[in-house]
Amino acid sequence: MKAFLMHRDRDFELEAELPANEEVLIQDLELTTLWSAMAAGDEFLFDVAKRAVLQSLRDADEIVYRQQALSDCLQNPATVREVYALAGEALKAQKSVWGGLLRDSPERNLGTSVQKLELLVGFLRRLWELAWEHAGDFESPAFRRFFAMLADELDEEYLELVASELKALKFKGGTLLSAQLGAGNKGKAYMLRRPREQRLLERVFDRSGYSFTIPDRDDNGFRALSELQDRGLNEVANALAQSLDHVLSFFVMLRIEVGFYVACLNLSDRLAANGEPTCLPEPRPTGELALAAAGLYDVCLTLTIDETVVGNDIDADHKSLVMITGANQGGKSTLLRSIGLAQLMSQSGMFVGAQTLSISTCDGLFTHYKREEDESMESGKLDEELARMSEIADHISPGCLLLCNESFASTNEREGSEIARQVLGALLAERIRVLFVTHMYDLANGFYEQGLDATLFLRAERGSDGARPFKLSEGRPLSTSYGEDSYRKIFGRSADATPVLAGRAAQCSPDRTDGDAAVAETDGLAQ
Amino acid sequence: MRGHLEQIEKLHYQLQKQSWFLDAVEIYCEAVRGLADDLAEPELTSRGLRRIREYLAAYTTSQKFVSLVAELRALKQALTGIRYRARIQGPRVTVSRYQGERDYSVEILETFARFQQGAVRSYLVSLPDEPNMNHVEARILDGVAELYPEVFAARTDYCVRHDAYLDPTVSVFDREVQFYVAYLELMQRLRKAGLSFSYPQVSARSKEVAVTETFDLALATKLVGEQRPVVCNDFYLKDPERMFVVSGPNNGGKTTFARMFGQLHYLASLGLPVPGTDARLFLPDRIYTHFEREEDIATLRGKFEDELFRIHEILEQASADSVLIMNESFGSTTLRDALVVGTEVMRQIIELGALGVFVTFVDELASLDDSTVSMMSTVMPDDPAIRTFTVVRKPADGLAYAAAIAEKYGLTYAALRQRIAR
Numbered sequence: 001m002k003a004f005l006m007h008r009d010r011d012f013e014l015e016a017e018l019p020a021n022e023e024v025l026i027q028d029l030e031l032t033t034l035w036s037a038m039a040a041g042d043e044f045l046f047d048v049a050k051r052a053v054l055q056s057l058r059d060a061d062e063i064v065y066r067q068q069a070l071s072d073c074l075q076n077p078a079t080v081r082e083v084y085a086l087a088g089e090a091l092k093a094q095k096s097v098w099g100g101l102l103r104d105s106p107e108r109n110l111g112t113s114v115q116k117l118e119l120l121v122g123f124l125r126r127l128w129e130l131a132w133e134h135a136g137d138f139e140s141p142a143f144r145r146f147f148a149m150l151a152d153e154l155d156e157e158y159l160e161l162v163a164s165e166l167k168a169l170k171f172k173g174g175t176l177l178s179a180q181l182g183a184g185n186k187g188k189a190y191m192l193r194r195p196r197e198q199r200l201l202e203r204v205f206d207r208s209g210y211s212f213t214i215p216d217r218d219d220n221g222f223r224a225l226s227e228l229q230d231r232g233l234n235e236v237a238n239a240l241a242q243s244l245d246h247v248l249s250f251f252v253m254l255r256i257e258v259g260f261y262v263a264c265l266n267l268s269d270r271l272a273a274n275g276e277p278t279c280l281p282e283p284r285p286t287g288e289l290a291l292a293a294a295g296l297y298d299v300c301l302t303l304t305i306d307e308t309v310v311g312n313d314i315d316a317d318h319k320s321l322v323m324i325t326g327a328n329q330g331g332k333s334t335l336l337r338s339i340g341l342a343q344l345m346s347q348s349g350m351f352v353g354a355q356t357l358s359i360s361t362c363d364g365l366f367t368h369y370k371r372e373e374d375e376s377m378e379s380g381k382l383d384e385e386l387a388r389m390s391e392i393a394d395h396i397s398p399g400c401l402l403l404c405n406e407s408f409a410s411t412n413e414r415e416g417s418e419i420a421r422q423v424l425g426a427l428l429a430e431r432i433r434v435l436f437v438t439h440m441y442d443l444a445n446g447f448y449e450q451g452l453d454a455t456l457f458l459r460a461e462r463g464s465d466g467a468r469p470f471k472l473s474e475g476r477p478l479s480t481s482y483g484e485d486s487y488r489k490i491f492g493r494s495a496d497a498t499p500v501l502a503g504r505a506a507q508c509s510p511d512r513t514d515g516d517a518a519v520a521e522t523d524g525l526a527q
Numbered sequence: 528m529r530g531h532l533e534q535i536e537k538l539h540y541q542l543q544k545q546s547w548f549l550d551a552v553e554i555y556c557e558a559v560r561g562l563a564d565d566l567a568e569p570e571l572t573s574r575g576l577r578r579i580r581e582y583l584a585a586y587t588t589s590q591k592f593v594s595l596v597a598e599l600r601a602l603k604q605a606l607t608g609i610r611y612r613a614r615i616q617g618p619r620v621t622v623s624r625y626q627g628e629r630d631y632s633v634e635i636l637e638t639f640a641r642f643q644q645g646a647v648r649s650y651l652v653s654l655p656d657e658p659n660m661n662h663v664e665a666r667i668l669d670g671v672a673e674l675y676p677e678v679f680a681a682r683t684d685y686c687v688r689h690d691a692y693l694d695p696t697v698s699v700f701d702r703e704v705q706f707y708v709a710y711l712e713l714m715q716r717l718r719k720a721g722l723s724f725s726y727p728q729v730s731a732r733s734k735e736v737a738v739t740e741t742f743d744l745a746l747a748t749k750l751v752g753e754q755r756p757v758v759c760n761d762f763y764l765k766d767p768e769r770m771f772v773v774s775g776p777n778n779g780g781k782t783t784f785a786r787m788f789g790q791l792h793y794l795a796s797l798g799l800p801v802p803g804t805d806a807r808l809f810l811p812d813r814i815y816t817h818f819e820r821e822e823d824i825a826t827l828r829g830k831f832e833d834e835l836f837r838i839h840e841i842l843e844q845a846s847a848d849s850v851l852i853m854n855e856s857f858g859s860t861t862l863r864d865a866l867v868v869g870t871e872v873m874r875q876i877i878e879l880g881a882l883g884v885f886v887t888f889v890d891e892l893a894s895l896d897d898s899t900v901s902m903m904s905t906v907m908p909d910d911p912a913i914r915t916f917t918v919v920r921k922p923a924d925g926l927a928y929a930a931a932i933a934e935k936y937g938l939t940y941a942a943l944r945q946r947i948a949r
Binding site: 001103104105106109153158161162165169173174175176177178179180181183184185186187191192193194195209210211212213214215216220221222224225227228229230231234235236237238239240241242243245246247386387389390393394396397398419422423425426427429430432 | 534538542543545546547550606607609610611612613614615616617618619620621622623624625628629630631632634635636638639641642643644648649650651652654656658660661662663664666667668669670671673674933935936937938939940941943944946947948949
């Protein structure tokens with residue numbers, strides 16, 4: 001009995017190992033904001049959302065399996081929320097049966113399992129009824145399989161048989177064991193036997209055997225007797241405890257897996273309230289290096305300021321390196337984060353914050369962002385940066401995506417560029433896709449001069465009046481002073497004349513000016 | 528067998544004692560026969576083993592031994608055939624012969640199989656199997672004995688007749704052979720990992736010691752257990768050399784070298800093969816060791832003074848024929864103090880003429896005299912993951928290892944590509 005709502009053929013592994021760079025991803029992509037919106041105050045859903053988003057799917061089929069199920073959920077939100085509530089209720093109800101702290105007595109374990117199972121069988125019945133009523137409204141393979149499974153496995157007759165065996169396992173008429181002589185003539189191979197039906201007379205006159213009775217006050221005697229029964233009941237107690245595990249785990253998995261879709265419903269409600277569009281992305285194979293979007297926006301930014309934010313169009317199909325240069329607070333970090341979020345959300349089967357998106361799956365997402373200070377004070381800034389890059393090198397592999405935000409800027413430009421050239425060269429040679437935000441003209445221009453087809457140069461622009469359009473467009477890197485001047489001189493007028501993208505800036509408090517690049521650009525974008 | 532006999536002393540019920548006695552006799556008989564068989568084949572040269580072989584051949588074919596085995600087998604067979612059942616109803620227990628009732632567990636398992644798919648966790652409780660019986664089990668056993676009287680009577684008879692079955696010669700052999708077996712087992716484990724052992728050439732006069740490809744038994748046992756490589760070391764002393772002074776980077780194998788040197792002499796003195804090949808070792812009158820210790824409040828002395836006190840004791844007792852192992856002495860004082868005191872102690876050892884190892888961080892001690900040999904531990908900066916310790920003859924230099932920063936983090940083009948490609 002399996003829910004299988006998130007994977008076609010296996011449970012979602014809530015406890016699966018998260019990527020080694022989990023903490024870094026959370027910090028750099030502001031993932032807590034995303035998960036809080038998905039949780040809508042339900043701590044359990046926060047955890048489910050977190051784990052689902054961090055455990056990326058690699059295979060397009062698997063992604064589509066979830067996308068289809070998600071479409072069903074968006075059509076039938078009430079039924080989905082009801083299943084989620086029922087699973088939670090079942091799990092809570094069985095907790096009221098106290099099983100004791102120690103699991104050391106089969107006799108007691110059996111008693112606990114029997115009681116809990118009696119309760120849960122009631123909830124299975126309710127779930128079965130719910131399936132009977134609503135199964136027709138669902139079309140996705142995930143939900144159709146789920147409802148069909150309930151109909152197959154939980155027929156009326158079977159639920160009756162289970163109920164009657166559960167009753168018999170309370171052993172109102174005593175237990176019958178068989179045994180052999182083991183080491184030291186202690187009994188061994190104790191087995192529980194089903195007593196033969198005996199007629200009353202037969203039982204009364206059955207004088208075969210040797211009987212004795214434990215005296216009333218002999219506590220040790222009764223304990224010894226119960227230990228003997230434990231030996232006979234061990235297997236049955238094991239079977240019932242495993243059955244309980246199975247039924248419990250069914251409800252646990254159901255709560256997790258339906259919970260993921262409920263979390264998606266929560267997020268969908270929030271984004272709709274902000275007037276933001278969403279779409280199910282088209283997952284492409286890793287090697288294709290697809291990345292093409294219309295109206296791609298930063299989901300976490302709109303969740304933070306609760307307003308519509310500007311979106312970007314981007315066409316980086318077949319590009320293995322995207323160099324993003326240009327004005328400060330020009331939306332570079334925001335774009336980087338939109339892409340990072342879109343990557344993770346796509347690969348968890350969710351919708352994304354865009355009008356359209358086609359995107360290659362990656363084998364792992366890594367971020368290397370400029371950090372303000374070395375918290376431990378143990379090493380210099382460059383040391384700290386390099387140590388983080390080295391940590392990435394320990395885990396990254398061909399087919400991964402790396403987002404760099406002003407990496408190697410903690411030393412002078414010549415040194416930083418040289419290190420970056422070596423690092424980028426090696427990463428690209430090993431088929432790792434890199435999006436690199438940088439102010440280092442020497443570095444960016446060096447790549448530009450190479451004129452490689454697989455490199456895309458995006459530039460954040462600054463309007464001639466100093467206003468920022470927060471849009472990025474294709475363009476060669478500019479050395480800062482030259483760029484400032486030539487922009488005014490040559491492109492000043494045409495910037496207004498070629499509105500590449502639509503979108504409007506939202507409002508936000510303008511007084512936050514701390515140094516963190518991501519936050520600064522978030523504010524900048526919102527002004 | 529010894530365990531079984533001890534157990535019998537702890538048991539209360541006669542029927543149970545008899546059962547354990549039978550098992551003890553069985554183990555004994557099998558062990559004796561196995562030993563006789565094993566010794567029959569190989570070419571033996573040692574006098575001790577040849578005599579025990581002759582003895583065992585005669586003993587195992589004696590009438591006494593043969594009937595001990597045959598009767599035992601018949602009894603065991605009868606006992607294992609017994610099946611009984613116990614019905615428990617409240618306080619009442621009824622013991623009777625088993626009559627082929629169905630296995631209830633299997634039926635329950637069938638009903639719940641649908642719910643048990645993919646079960647991973649076992650809830651089978653491991654019920655403690657204490658050798659002792661409680662009085663309820665004893666009464667059930669009494670019942671079983673009543674159901675099968677002939678079998679139990681025959682067993683009582685056997686126990687009485689074979690009370691003194693244990694042969695005294697076999698018993699002594701069992702004790703003495705264990706020393707050899709234990710060391711052989713250790714050697715076998717380490718040899719499998721490619722390490723060598725050999726009988727050393729020992730001398731009570733020549734202090735020109737040398738061993739090739741040797742290692743520290745303690746570290747090697749640990750590393751081989753973790754399937755990690757062990758790096759061997761060579762050393763030699765030529766007259767008038769007497770002391771190795773080992774310095775160099777930390778975690779480079781200095782302590783291991785010191786321990787190894789002491790071990791080699793100790794094992795050679797026991798008449799055992801030692802780690803390594805081409806071993807020439809000295810038979811010392813005593814081996815003295817001085818390793819850094821935790822401060823001991825009971826001595827009422829500071830750590831440095833405590834060290835001096837212990838070294839003084841050693842120097843009082845040691846002779847020219849002793850082996851001295853001093854490890855990181857005087858680590859708890861200033862460099863100047865360590866130099867002054869270390870030099871003084873070193874001079875006394877040189878004067879004494881004893882063999883030994885002196886591990887120190889004080890470079891100057893390495894070149895006091897032509898009887899001291901400077902050795903240095905070396906680290907492998909390329910791959911610190913492999914703890915390969917080599918200690919080589921080399922003047923102390925105290926140089927530190929430094930590298931370019933990107934190289935340090937493995938982020939040059941070549942290094943990074945190699946790391947990613949793995």
